[in-house]
Amino acid sequence: MTVRDKYLGYVKYFVSAPNKTAKVLGGMVLFILFMFMITPKGFLPTEDKGALFTQIQLPDGASVSRSDVVGSYVSKKISEIPGVMSTLEIAGFSGDNSVFICIKKNIRNSWCNEYIRDCRFFRR
Secondary structure, X not given: OOHHHHXXXXXXXXXXXXHHHHHHHHHHHHHHHHHHHHOOOXXXXXXXXXEEEXXXXXXXXXXXXXXXXXXXXXXXXXXXXXXEEEEEEEEOOOOEEEEEEEEOHXXXXXXXXXHHOOHXXXXX
16 A cells, blocks of 8 residues: 555545534644643743853855954853843854853843843944
8 A cells, every 4th residue: 555545545535524624623633732732831931051152144155254253252242131141152154253152051031032132232
């Protein structure tokens, strides 16, 4: 029996029994609603280790020295935010930079609510 034959069998079954089709569909909807109810709704998952990762992209062909300057600026601005324990900036090639941010454990939720929603603090 091929996949096509199995598919046609299921289609014939559900087309010929609309009540069963409605029950299966209703069961799927109830399952999805149940999963929405039991899934945590908070911003931070329980696996949170207090680290944020940022990616800074400059235009193609940007020099490593320019990437380093921009990455250092962003890292310095992030370090000034209350609640940031430390930052680590890595300058890459072609304008790619990464900044790793460690947040103090006792203020993670309030920090995220206050700063992550408003990413405009880097604009000059």
